[in-house]
Amino acid sequence: MEPTPTKETVELTTESGTLRRRGEWVVPRLLRIRSQAGAVRLDMSQARIAHPVVDIELSVLSGSIVLVLPDGATADLDRLHSPHASHRSRVPAVPTHQAPHFVLSGETYTGALRVRYARGHRRR
Template sequence: MTADPSRSAAARMRASDADREAVVEQLREAAGEGRIDLDELDTRLGQALAAKTYAELAPLTEDLVPIEVAAGEPLVLKGGLHGVKRAGVWKVPPVIRAQGGMGGVRIDFTRAECRLREITLEVRGEMGGVRIVIPEGWTADTDQVEQGLGVLKDRTTHTRTPGAPLLRVTGSCGMGGLYVRHPNFVERRKLRGLES
């Protein structure tokens, strides 16, 4: 099996202070939940604070991502005639189905609560299409989406923050298309305003 050069390049990327802090926070939460003891917490915190690359950070939280089993049915969003939007603060389920209809579907994950390692998003773009916004640090895999008559635009970076979710998208673009991106400048300013 040949190593994916893009993944190894991402693993060699230098970690930022924010990346290290995110891992530290996840380790503290895990200790608070009793998933690691205080000695192990101390060891991993030292490694996290000394880490220079994503490759050094990733193993520190790999075994701590909670296993969440789907409770009930997947979240189904149907665009219908007028469209539908999921944004703001909401809890992300393991499986989402988005059907564009005539009005389209917009899913904004930037303020969503998500403790999953992977989310499955099944799309049917239909006439209205599906628009998705994911936070910086999340990655999207759109390789399994059938383009058909619509446009597929994945404008996300493929550098995943350790512990951040992977959005695995399947289905078809339909005529309305599928657009996946990170927040734009205006959206980032609004998010900073909400955080302060």
């Protein structure tokens, strides 16, 4: 099987709809997510991730965001600005060498951001 080529940057945009990715898909090095009032659900637990660090830039006015990470992945939310939004991460923030590290930046004005592993994941 040949390796899947990866794009460096992908931008996903919605006004008030739903952005959803799940199953086997290719995660770029930089993922830009733009949403006015929609829902974003990105399940990366089965995705192909070729980069050790994945940057996710958020520009969300209102809505919910759920990021499901592969087992062992880590996520840094320290670069997010959220005047009226809530964040909850159930994954470690400190990167390891065994799994991808996600760095989230940008703004979520209102709404909720959740970062977690797939259901059934056991904490170590």
